[in-house]
Amino acid sequence: MSLEILTFSFMHRALISGVAIAILCSVIGLFLVLRRYSLFGDAIAHSSFGGIALGLMAGVYPLWTAYGVSLVSALIITRIKEKYDISGDASVAVLLSSGIAVGLVIIGISGGFTIDIFSFLFGSILLVSANDTILILSLTGIILIIVLLLYRQLLYSTFNEEQAKVSGIPVEKLNYLIVFMAGITVVTSIQLVGVLLISALFVIPNVTAIMYGKGFKQTALLSIFFSIFSVVTGILISYIFDITPAGTIVLLSIGLFAGTLGIKSSGLLSKN
Amino acid sequence: MLKIVEIDHLTVQYPDLKALDDVSFSVKKGDFLGIIGPNGAGKSTLFAAMLGLNTKYQGTIKFFGKDIRKSKDYLKEIGYVPQKPMFEKNFPATVKDIVQMGLQHESYVDKIDKILQQLWIHELSKRRIGELSGGQQQRVFIAKALVNDPKLLILDEPVTGIDQQSIELFYSILRELNSKQKITIIWSSHDLDAVNQLANHVACLNRTLFFHGQSDEFFTNEKLVKQYSEASMQEHMHHH
Known part of the structure; x- marks a missing residue:
């Protein structure tokens, strides 16, 4: 196989968008994983499926309705967790199924639009347009700047809410900010891996990086590295062998996770 | 003398019990106040109200002369060391990460090194x-509490589950912070002997405040000490 594929402009767009999404998902995912909110990405993604169906039925660009629905769902999850005595995982489970249910009913009512739905379920990174790429890059830039400016506060409220509150950190506002950024990240990433595999990008590189026993910044950088590696290698391999990019990307990151587990159990990494 | 904390007729009513009943006391600059009382005496309830974590109380709490209901600015002037901070064992944060959490910028680097040295955790920073x-973690949280140059340090039963050697080191650190760095300290403890040695004021709490004053006054009053010991003994037997 030659390097010819690197000259295609659709491949440029796919790789650039893919790298941006990889960075975004691993950064936001790290906070979610550490807050024991690993399935939050999944819940938002599933609820955005309802938003996509809504958009397709109404003839609106489906990602716009998905952004709307996912942000509303993110707020609902946070509100439920704060106000009522329902645990985070239970509220995530409720939302996860509601999104799919709404989506299925809408699809049923409109007589089914299978082809479009498939590309949202499983991603279509090779079909990303120039406009999509610009949108992905801008959102990534904005979110990363916010995280860089606030990461010590975000880390503190993630580590221990009560202590952070006592230090005068606006914990509630930061909680909303995190889920808000997670909602945007999820919908932005749908084009890369689709609704069904998004939480893999949030969770697997971070869980892998945490095993290396490093501090916060190094863990974040390791996770970004694993994420970019899986996405770039995944896109290239999938094109060369004509297989699905989403599945390939996720399998590669699972491979890195398994490899790290292997290194760790062989005693080459400290057990802590 | 400047009053750092003024608590006036503080009552906290939970649905099924009165956790604090009409508690009033004040803390002056430079005081080292030991708050003693059996389990369930309301020490944590008192701290939660003082730290702004529970706003459902009657009465007033003032820090540096200002009502804490009106402004949360006082939180910047105090350092709080919780009883046993809960976190994931594999949380990816080093000692240095922990001490820097919540700070706005990096201008503290030299100061952080100095504090870590003072608390004997410098080699552990990475x-x-x-x-x-447990003892090392506790010193990390003291370091964290000290990084903002607090005027007041609040410590909640900070020796639970920590080995004797670390406890001794911890006590000598507290003594130094109070006597040399002139930091006012409020410290809740089970350890009557340690309170006797370290604190210059004692508040004895069991839902109501039944003693507040100089620690000499408390420890030379056999009736009070006996009363306290019996209350905590009963509590102890209750728990076993």
Whole structure:
């Protein structure tokens, strides 16, 4: 196989968008994983499926309705967790199924639009347009700047809410900010891996990086590295062998996770 | 003398019990106040109200002369060391990460090094918090509380589950912070002997405040000490 594929402009767009999404998902995912909110990405993604169906039925660009629905769902999850005595995982489970249910009913009512739905379920990174790429890059830039400016506060409220509150950190506002950024990240990433595999990008590189026993910044950088590696290698391999990019990307990151587990159990990494 | 804390007729009513009943006392600049009382005496309830974590109380709490209901600015002037901070064992944060959390900028680097040295945790600065012993973790949280130059340090039963050697070190650190750095300290403890040695004021709490004054007054009053010991003994037997 030659390097010819690197000259295609659709491949440029796919790789650039893919790298941006990889960075975004691993950064936001790290906070979610550490807050024991690993399935939050999944819940938002599933609820955005309802938003996509809504958009397709109404003839609106489906990602716009998905952004709307996912942000509303993110707020609902946070509100439920704060106000009522329902645990985070239970509220995530409720939302996860509601999104799919709404989506299925809408699809049923409109007589089914299978082809479009498939590309949202499983991603279509090779079909990303120039406009999509610009949108992905801008959102990534904005979110990363916010995280860089606030990461010590975000880390503190993630580590221990009560202590952070006592230090005068606006914990509630930061909680909303995190889920808000997670909602945007999820919908932005749908084009890369689709609704069904998004939480893999949030969770697997971070869980892998945490095993290396490093501090916060190094863990974040390791996770970004694993994420970019899986996405770039995944896109290239999938094109060369004509297989699905989403599945390939996720399998590669699972491979890195398994490899790290292997290194760790062989005693080459400290057990802590 | 400047009053750092003024608590006036503080009552906290939970649905099924009165956790604090008409508690009033004040803390002056430079005081080292030991708050003693059996389990369930309301020490944590008192701290939660003082730290703004529970706003459902009657009465007034003032820090530095200002009602804490009106402004949360006082939180910047105090350092709080919780009883046993809960976190994941593999949380990816080093000692240095922990001490820097919540700070706005990096201008504290030199100061952080100095504080870590003062607390004997300097060599641990690159280790993850979850790898440290209870005593070491506790010193990390004291370091964290000190990094903003607090005027007041509040410590909640900070020796639970910590080995004797670390406890001794911890007490000598507290003594130094109070006597040399002139930091006012409020410290809740079970350890009557330690309170006797370290604190210059004692508040004895069991839902109501039944003593507040100089620690000499408390410890030379056999009736009070006996009363306290019996209350905590009963509590102890209750728990076993």
